[in-house]
Amino acid sequence: xxxxxxxxxxxxxxxxxxxxxxxxxxxxxxxxxxxxxxxxxxxxxxxxxxxxxxxxxxxxxxxxxxxxxxxxxxxxxxxxxxxxxxxxxxxxxxxxxxxxxxxxxxxxxxxxxxxxxxxxxxxxxxxxxxxxxxxxxxxxxxxxxxxxxxxxxxxxxxxxxxxxxxxxxxxxxxxxxxxxxxxxxxxxxxxxxxxxxxxxxxxxxxxxxxxxxxxxxxxxxxxxxxxxxxxxxxxxxxxxxxxxxxxxxxxxxxxxxxxxxxxxxxxxxxxxxxxxxxxxxxxxxxxxxxxxxxxxxxxxxxxxxxxxxxxxxxxxxxxxxxxxxxxxxxxx
Amino acid sequence: xxxxxxxxxxxxxxxxxxxxxxxxxxxxxxxxxxxxxxxxxxxxxxxxxxxxxxxxxxxxxxxxxxxxxxxxxxxxxxxxxxxxxxxxxxxxxxxxxxxxxxxxxxxxxxxxxxxxxxxxxxxxxxxxxxxxxxxxxxxxxxxxxxxxxxxxxxxxxxxxxxxxxxxxxxxxxxxxxxxxxxxxxxxxxxxxxxxxxxxxxxxxxxxxxxxxxxxxxxxxxxxxxxxxxxxxxxxxxxxxxxxxxxxxxxxxxxxxxxxxxxxxxxxxxxxxxxxxxxxxxxxxxxxxxxxxxxxxxxxxxxxxxxxxxxxxxxxxxxxxxxxxxxxxxxxxxxxxxxxxxxxxxxxxxxxxxxxxxxxxxxxxxxxxxxxxxxxxxxxxxxxxxxxxxxxxxxxxxxxxxxxxxxxxxxxxxxxxxxxxxxxxxxxxxxxxxxxxxxxxxxxxxxxxxxxxxxxxxxxxxxxxxxxxxxxxxxxxxxxxxxxxxxxxxxxxxxxxxxxxxxxxxxxxxxxxxxxxxxxxxxxxxxxxxxxxxxxxxxxxxxxxxxxxxxxxxxxxxxxxxxxxxxxxxxxxxxxxxxxxxxxxxxxxxxxxxxxxxxxxxxxxxxxxxxxxxxxxxxxxxxxxxxxxxxxxxx
Numbered sequence: 001x002x003x004x005x006x007x008x009x010x011x012x013x014x015x016x017x018x019x020x021x022x023x024x025x026x027x028x029x030x031x032x033x034x035x036x037x038x039x040x041x042x043x044x045x046x047x048x049x050x051x052x053x054x055x056x057x058x059x060x061x062x063x064x065x066x067x068x069x070x071x072x073x074x075x076x077x078x079x080x081x082x083x084x085x086x087x088x089x090x091x092x093x094x095x096x097x098x099x100x101x102x103x104x105x106x107x108x109x110x111x112x113x114x115x116x117x118x119x120x121x122x123x124x125x126x127x128x129x130x131x132x133x134x135x136x137x138x139x140x141x142x143x144x145x146x147x148x149x150x151x152x153x154x155x156x157x158x159x160x161x162x163x164x165x166x167x168x169x170x171x172x173x174x175x176x177x178x179x180x181x182x183x184x185x186x187x188x189x190x191x192x193x194x195x196x197x198x199x200x201x202x203x204x205x206x207x208x209x210x211x212x213x214x215x216x217x218x219x220x221x222x223x224x225x226x227x228x229x230x231x232x233x234x235x236x237x238x239x240x241x242x243x244x245x246x247x248x249x250x251x252x253x254x255x256x257x258x259x260x261x262x263x264x265x266x267x268x269x270x271x272x273x274x275x276x277x278x279x280x281x282x283x284x285x286x287x288x289x290x291x292x293x294x295x296x297x298x299x300x301x302x303x304x305x306x307x308x309x310x311x312x313x314x315x316x317x318x319x320x321x322x323x324x325x326x327x328x329x330x331x332x
Numbered sequence: 333x334x335x336x337x338x339x340x341x342x343x344x345x346x347x348x349x350x351x352x353x354x355x356x357x358x359x360x361x362x363x364x365x366x367x368x369x370x371x372x373x374x375x376x377x378x379x380x381x382x383x384x385x386x387x388x389x390x391x392x393x394x395x396x397x398x399x400x401x402x403x404x405x406x407x408x409x410x411x412x413x414x415x416x417x418x419x420x421x422x423x424x425x426x427x428x429x430x431x432x433x434x435x436x437x438x439x440x441x442x443x444x445x446x447x448x449x450x451x452x453x454x455x456x457x458x459x460x461x462x463x464x465x466x467x468x469x470x471x472x473x474x475x476x477x478x479x480x481x482x483x484x485x486x487x488x489x490x491x492x493x494x495x496x497x498x499x500x501x502x503x504x505x506x507x508x509x510x511x512x513x514x515x516x517x518x519x520x521x522x523x524x525x526x527x528x529x530x531x532x533x534x535x536x537x538x539x540x541x542x543x544x545x546x547x548x549x550x551x552x553x554x555x556x557x558x559x560x561x562x563x564x565x566x567x568x569x570x571x572x573x574x575x576x577x578x579x580x581x582x583x584x585x586x587x588x589x590x591x592x593x594x595x596x597x598x599x600x601x602x603x604x605x606x607x608x609x610x611x612x613x614x615x616x617x618x619x620x621x622x623x624x625x626x627x628x629x630x631x632x633x634x635x636x637x638x639x640x641x642x643x644x645x646x647x648x649x650x651x652x653x654x655x656x657x658x659x660x661x662x663x664x665x666x667x668x669x670x671x672x673x674x675x676x677x678x679x680x681x682x683x684x685x686x687x688x689x690x691x692x693x694x695x696x697x698x699x700x701x702x703x704x705x706x707x708x709x710x711x712x713x714x715x716x717x718x719x720x721x722x723x724x725x726x727x728x729x730x731x732x733x734x735x736x737x738x739x740x741x742x743x744x745x746x747x748x749x750x751x752x753x754x755x756x757x758x759x760x761x762x763x764x765x766x767x768x769x770x771x772x773x774x775x776x777x778x779x780x781x782x783x784x785x786x787x788x789x790x791x792x793x794x795x796x797x798x799x800x801x802x803x804x805x806x807x808x809x810x811x812x813x814x815x816x817x818x819x820x821x822x823x824x825x826x827x828x829x830x831x832x833x834x835x836x837x838x839x840x841x842x843x844x845x846x847x848x849x850x851x852x853x854x855x856x857x858x859x860x861x862x863x864x865x866x867x868x869x870x871x872x873x874x875x876x877x878x879x880x881x882x883x884x885x886x887x888x889x890x891x892x893x894x895x896x897x898x899x900x901x902x903x904x905x906x907x908x909x910x911x912x913x914x915x916x917x918x919x920x921x922x923x924x925x926x927x928x929x930x931x932x933x934x935x936x937x938x939x940x941x942x943x944x945x946x947x948x949x950x951x952x953x954x955x956x957x958x959x960x961x962x963x964x965x966x
Contacts, residue, residue, distance in 0.1 A: 036812055036816075037812060055480075056480035056481065061557075062557065085555055088405070089404065089591075090565050090573075092555050096591070100591075155630070158627075158630065159630065162630075162634045168631075168634065168636060169627060169630050169631045169634050169636065170623050170624070170627045170630075170631055171592070171621075171623065175398070175593065175619075175621050175636065178592055178593040178621070179593050179595065272624055273624060273626060273627065274624075274627065275592075275622070275623040275624040275627050277591070277592045281624065285403070
């Protein structure tokens with residue numbers, strides 16, 4: 001077990017290095033750099049920018065150096081905990097991100113809970129009542145959630161929340177709490193606003209989860225031991241919970257690693273539409289304006305989450321199901 | 333005894349401050365001695381805003397004005413709306429008046445003498461003097477580190493920098509050997525040319541003044557590459573993103589900014605007063621909440637803004653009108669003043685030689701223009717409320733002539749077809765014409781992909797062009813890509829808005845109508861040639877365009893208004909006749925949402941960036957909240 005752990009952790013290092021190179025290259029791929037964005041904007045505002053000033057700015061930002069040099073500067077900075085400098089905000093990246101990370105976690109954690117809370121009962125119910133009217137009905141609802149464009153659903157829910165409950169549109173709290181310290185009222189306001197994005201982001205995740213649980217559970221329910229347990233008079237609910245459900249949990253655990261980045265990147269667009277103060281809109285903005293260090297550091301953060309999530313789900317899987325061999329993956 | 337004495341004292345102080353017309357928001361600071369009383373804070377003389385002449389009424393102090401912005405960069409809008417400039421435009425005729433300056437004198441449009449107000453102070457209370465002008469000119473504009481490209485373009489006349497003189501503590505003079513008529517208007521722009529900097533604040537960041545060690549430490553602390561980068565970061569009067577940087581605007585950004593909410597509080601040293609001598613602004617705070625642009629109309633419709641026009645468009649009007657029942661606001665319609673809301677720009681510098689030749693043929697440009705049904709566009713997209721016609725000055729401009737707006741802009745397929753036949757562009761059996769080299773006449777029109785309205789309009793044009801045998805394809809891209817393609821000559825026709833100032837007078841620069849900058853989508857390379865001092869780009873290769881350039885010089889060097897007017901007339905004449913840009917509709921209406929309690933916001937007005945600074949020219953510091961009970965949401 002210990003060697004497995006060590007090997008698993010060591011593999012994470014080259015993975016992250018490879019990701020960091022790819023990230024950096026992809027951010028730099030579109031033509032131009034942050035300066036071109038900035039200059040276009042200044043020009044569209046009627047300001048004149050001449051070529052020599054542009055060159056001087058480029059040197060000032062270090063954008064005139066070759067790409068590999070820029071990469072090494074950034075990568076070695078990351079190791080020292082320096083996330084680079086955001087051109088757009090003219091601040092170190094760490095200062096820019098601020099409490100957005102916290103709100104992102106709140107939002108995504110709530111979303112994952114929502115997905116589970118909805119998908120679990122529906123999945124179990126559908127499996128136990130296969131091909132019933134309710135099975136079809138619930139599955140249909142799940143697919144609607146999957147098929148509706150997130151931003152559309154978001155706008156509709158926002159409008160309804162405003163009309164029915166008077167919730168202010170967009171954001172994660174009423175505007176007056178924005179620059180206040182945390183208080184009960186502020187937290188309540190966050191709760192009042194949280195459900196819209198949670199439902200919107202969550203609905204797209206639930207359908208897949210429902211189908212997976214349903215399929216796995218159906219496999220198990222056919223098996224001999226379930227039939228035996230039933231035959232021996234075990235109450236149906238216990239006969240369901242005790243073994244088959246546990247066996248069908250595998251994909252849930254295996255999914256943890258994927259789910260984190262999926263939810264975070266899925267929430268980016270919704271956050272954009274709802275103007276939530278999370279990291280998503282900031283990442284999109286940084287990518288658009290080629291604010292490369294800010295974007296790069298965000299993406300690295302996502303990558304790190306995925307890698308760690310995978311690691312955790314591997315460990316949990318091993319705990320959950322002894323049939324999974326620890327050495328298997330590495331020997332293959 | 334002691335208590336009653338103390339009471340009497342407090343009462344006396346309160347009475348004294350009240351009688352001096354102290355601002356309630358600042359009264360506490362004045363009482364405790366943090367701030368001097370208002371009489372000492374105001375310059376001598378202050379600028380008295382003639383409210384009656386503007387159709388406004390004296391107001392009362394207090395309140396916070398909420399507005400919505402889309403990005404944290406929009407803090408600069410506070411500088412735009414604040415609109416305190418050395419000289420400012422007034423609404424209506426857009427004449428210039430001395431605003432921050434006490435007065436200005438102009439000799440032959442080449443010698444400019446500016447006099448500051450006595451005892452004018454920065455928002456931190458430090459005197460605002462000619463030293464601030466000297467610091468900018470000598471230590472910023474002419475510092476090779478801070479301004480590697482030298483002084484701003486607007487301060488150079490044919491490459492010549494002005495002679496700068498400090499005459500005394502309150503007077504400076506800029507003189508050139510040739511006229512520089514763009515100089516004063518550029519000081520009054522929405523994004524103005526700043527001739528001054530708060531020297532006392534910036535000197536510690538300047539290598540010529542700060543000790544080397546201290547400066548090195550500051551650079552290190554701020555994570556900057558060198559002192560120049562640090563100085564530039566601290567020194568951005570326009571962006572208004574540094575709470576420590578003193579300003580002269582009515583409101584200044586405060587330190588407690590989050591990236592989703594920006595707060596601006598009143599500048600206690602602001603130089604304008606109302607007719608009763610009370611210091612402006614009336615409103616204590618301005619708050620910008622950041623929301624995504626798509627959500628802003630919805631937020632405005634739920635009462636989240638007290639004054640809003642930015643990020644609202646005419647499409648939102650019905651929704652906003654409907655929401656008036658539920659929330660206490662009013663939606664007004666102001667007219668925009670662009671030469672054309674949307675215009676097509678044939679690229680006379682297209683890289684493809686066949687297309688380039690065709691675009692340079694005036695008959696082709698006229699045919700393109702005449703094959704557009706502007707009336708249909710107006711009816712379908714703008715409910716018939718806009719003006720149809722060329723990209724030129726609007727009826728409200730003294731230079732306007734109906735002919736400029738209508739020449740070659742009538743929907744006339746027959747004549748368009750006749751012109752195209754005359755050029756020698758034969759049709760094939762499908763009715764599509766062919767280029768001289770045999771390729772089908774398929775015009776790709778590129779947009780920056782920012783507005784669906786543009787693509788809607790293009791799909792209307794598509795149908796009428798097809799009748800003239802021209803196939804239109806729309807290609808939306810992304811602003812950077814779009815611009816770079818135009819500059820490189822890869823684009824055939826591009827879509828953008830027309831000239832910024834449709835209300836030009838004889839004194840306004842006609843630059844938008846003549847080749848002068850790479851940004852002009854109809855002739856980017858010719859513009860670049862002029863902009864870079866003939867270093868790059870291409871020499872102007874079309875007689876009418878050369879003539880326009882010459883007329884610009886004639887306008888600039890003209891001694892009299894009549895001569896300027898004559899130059900303008902010919903410039904507009906040539907533009908109308910040559911159809912260098914194909915204007916569609918202008919004077920589109922801009923919804924402006926105003927809280928029911930907010931007073932002094934004009935009912936009808938012009939919404940324009942330059943000149944006008946959107947709300948700026950109506951002086952938001954004179955807006956105030958009345959007491960009429962708010963209609964509640966329930």
